[in-house]
Amino acid sequence: MHYVTVEGLTKSYGTKPLFRDISFHIEEGDKIALVALNGSGKSTLLKIILGKESPDEGKVWIHKDVNVVMLEQQADFDLSKNVLENIFDHSNPILNAIKEYEALTDEEAPEPDHEALAAAITKMDELNAWHFDSKVKQILGKLNIHRLDQPIGSLSGGQQKRVALAKVLIDIGFEHKHVLLIMDEPTNHLDVSMIEWLENYLDQERVTLLLVTHDRYFLDSVCNEVMELDQEQLFIYKGDYENYLEKKAAREESDKASVEKARNVYRKELEWMRKQPKARTTKSKSRQDNFYEVKAKATTRIQDQQLELNVKMTRLGGKILELKKVYKSYGELSILKGFDYTFKKGERVGVVGKNGVGKSTFINMLLGKEEPDSGKINVGETIVFGDYSQEGLVIKEDVRVIEFVKNIAENFPLADGTKVSAAQFLELFLFPAEKQYTYISKLSGGEKRRLHLLSILFRNPNFLVLDEPTNDLDLPTLSILESFLQEYQGCIIIVSHDRYFMDKLVDHLFVFEGQGQIRDYPGNYTQYREWEKEEEKRKTQAQKEVKPVPDSTKAVTQAPEKGKKMSFKEKRELEMLEQAIEKLEGEKKEIENELSCGNLPFEKIAPLTTRMGEILELLDEKSIRWLELSEIEG
Numbered sequence: 001m002h003y004v005t006v007e008g009l010t011k012s013y014g015t016k017p018l019f020r021d022i023s024f025h026i027e028e029g030d031k032i033a034l035v036a037l038n039g040s041g042k043s044t045l046l047k048i049i050l051g052k053e054s055p056d057e058g059k060v061w062i063h064k065d066v067n068v069v070m071l072e073q074q075a076d077f078d079l080s081k082n083v084l085e086n087i088f089d090h091s092n093p094i095l096n097a098i099k100e101y102e103a104l105t106d107e108e109a110p111e112p113d114h115e116a117l118a119a120a121i122t123k124m125d126e127l128n129a130w131h132f133d134s135k136v137k138q139i140l141g142k143l144n145i146h147r148l149d150q151p152i153g154s155l156s157g158g159q160q161k162r163v164a165l166a167k168v169l170i171d172i173g174f175e176h177k178h179v180l181l182i183m184d185e186p187t188n189h190l191d192v193s194m195i196e197w198l199e200n201y202l203d204q205e206r207v208t209l210l211l212v213t214h215d216r217y218f219l220d221s222v223c224n225e226v227m228e229l230d231q232e233q234l235f236i237y238k239g240d241y242e243n244y245l246e247k248k249a250a251r252e253e254s255d256k257a258s259v260e261k262a263r264n265v266y267r268k269e270l271e272w273m274r275k276q277p278k279a280r281t282t283k284s285k286s287r288q289d290n291f292y293e294v295k296a297k298a299t300t301r302i303q304d305q306q307l308e309l310n311v312k313m314t315r316l317g318g319k320i321l322e323l324k325k326v327y328k329s330y331g332e333l334s335i336l337k338g339f340d341y342t343f344k345k346g347e348r349v350g351v352v353g354k355n356g357v358g359k360s361t362f363i364n365m366l367l368g369k370e371e372p373d374s375g376k377i378n379v380g381e382t383i384v385f386g387d388y389s390q391e392g393l394v395i396k397e398d399v400r401v402i403e404f405v406k407n408i409a410e411n412f413p414l415a416d417g418t419k420v421s422a423a424q425f426l427e428l429f430l431f432p433a434e435k436q437y438t439y440i441s442k443l444s445g446g447e448k449r450r451l452h453l454l455s456i457l458f459r460n461p462n463f464l465v466l467d468e469p470t471n472d473l474d475l476p477t478l479s480i481l482e483s484f485l486q487e488y489q490g491c492i493i494i495v496s497h498d499r500y501f502m503d504k505l506v507d508h509l510f511v512f513e514g515q516g517q518i519r520d521y522p523g524n525y526t527q528y529r530e531w532e533k534e535e536e537k538r539k540t541q542a543q544k545e546v547k548p549v550p551d552s553t554k555a556v557t558q559a560p561e562k563g564k565k566m567s568f569k570e571k572r573e574l575e576m577l578e579q580a581i582e583k584l585e586g587e588k589k590e591i592e593n594e595l596s597c598g599n600l601p602f603e604k605i606a607p608l609t610t611r612m613g614e615i616l617e618l619l620d621e622k623s624i625r626w627l628e629l630s631e632i633e634g
Helices: 042-050 083-087 093-105 114-126 130-142 157-174 192-205 216-222 241-275 282-298 359-366 401-406 422-428 445-457 475-487 499-505 525-545 552-557 568-596 602-633
Strands: 002-013 016-027 031-036 057-062 067-071 179-184 208-212 225-230 233-238 321-330 333-342 348-353 374-379 385-388 411-413 419-421 463-467 491-495 508-514 517-521
Touching: 002 042, 016 042, 016 057, 016 208, 016 225, 016 233, 031 042, 031 216, 042 057, 042 067, 042 179, 042 208, 067 157, 083 093, 083 157, 093 114, 093 130, 114 130, 130 157, 130 192, 157 179, 157 192, 192 216, 208 216, 216 241, 216 499, 225 241, 233 241, 321 359, 333 359, 333 374, 333 517, 348 359, 348 499, 348 525, 359 463, 359 491, 359 508, 385 445, 401 422, 401 445, 411 422, 419 422, 445 475, 475 499, 491 499, 499 525, 508 525, 517 525, 568 602
Parallel strands: 031 208, 031 225, 067 179, 179 208, 348 491, 348 508, 385 463, 463 491
Antiparallel strands: 002 016, 002 057, 225 233, 321 333, 321 374, 411 419, 508 517
């Protein structure tokens, strides 16, 4: 099915064109990644598709049966309401029933009124909403959203982003069949297990997707097409991220060759034009007209729009950074328990762990922003930290880009011994002259991040601390940043959920496992995840192999342990499982009878076989859960 058609779209801001005469189509099942340099118009294009902005020229056609849903960078929540009320803000009978049921059965909520709970369960039964409730629980659980009665305004930015993601995923589950899901940086503020779950979820749901992301593993796993905005044009590449890189490189080589050929023709034609008499024949006029077309092509500037990082590093002395018996905790949350470590020259450490285990606190202690409860953190005299934090730029008042940089320094030393002015340094960071006089508040999120990076490197640090550095940076900038960091001679600490970025740069990991335990793992992130999965398999296998031996003496002298009391909710779930299993067994028997009759048309065999596989999977899943609940019932 044809979802969206974009034809001849042109958009400018003032004198700056974002894109000219671009066209593309979105078909059902497409999973498209939109990539471009920050400030090239990605967000504007998404807003035009959503109908929030109008193009200067061109049109957007969306099929009347298609609903467009977007996960934006900044969620528009009602801060006076709680998490549950913000997630279920639609007036949909099934959603309303689930909202009422979840409010009554929330673990943090007080004991519910039994009549109200019985009425809520009856309504769930009438609307057959239990399947949807199960999906809602999965989404909320995987995104670590549990306190549904918590005011949305009391949550951190990262927590709000996860609630916004949950809301979007729940909404598309209740929409009619045809949904175009637009996601702007969906992996920001998610830990790796959440990102991996989201990859699988989007694949299973078979949604039609238009995605802006810096996470290249996520892009590669989810998307089957890449659209790139580059120098006001749109280029479309079918296939994965690797294919996009190969085809883009080939296109750029072809463009350079085409311009070089035009320049050779231009030189010859220019010589001919200068020799021409003033009187024009028809033939010479045609050649002169063609000359101007060749000239336009020959004078095309192949803009190699790449961030150039060529910075000087402050000399690094013998003593770097030393932690001795460091303890830190907040209430019952232990972050460090007697942590010892001595950093060496050129060390590259990744810091990973689930949200809330103390990674940011650890970084703040290294930077001197927080004090340990006990122990010592000794910083070498020559150390100059470069703190590239999630908070971003801190400015007292809105200023122009050039003023902000000049307030740091007028000139900047490069690694080759030369100096450049503040304006020239800005150009190296893809801020052309006209952009340098823009107020910082008018920059895109990615441009602000790029300016923040510039302000860090301007101070010539020799110990870089990068806290989620890939958030909001575009892919071309990330590629150059990675190349720079690979050649960087100083120390680097990276806190990031970007697996691709970590894999390219770190030598080993500090894994925050919780309760003050930190594992020093020798390898990159992917190697650690593979090791972790193998460990989980090994532990599961060991538990299966260990069979408890009954103690006959205890059996005589000790009364059997009383089974755990089932909750009302669990009893209801057990009843529903029994009904569902009975229904599935009946359907299975019907299909077996049809398949064994011997006169079934060929075109009916395939769908029945597929359905039989689905039924067997459901029976296995529900039978395991039935056994778990039966054991509780005792």
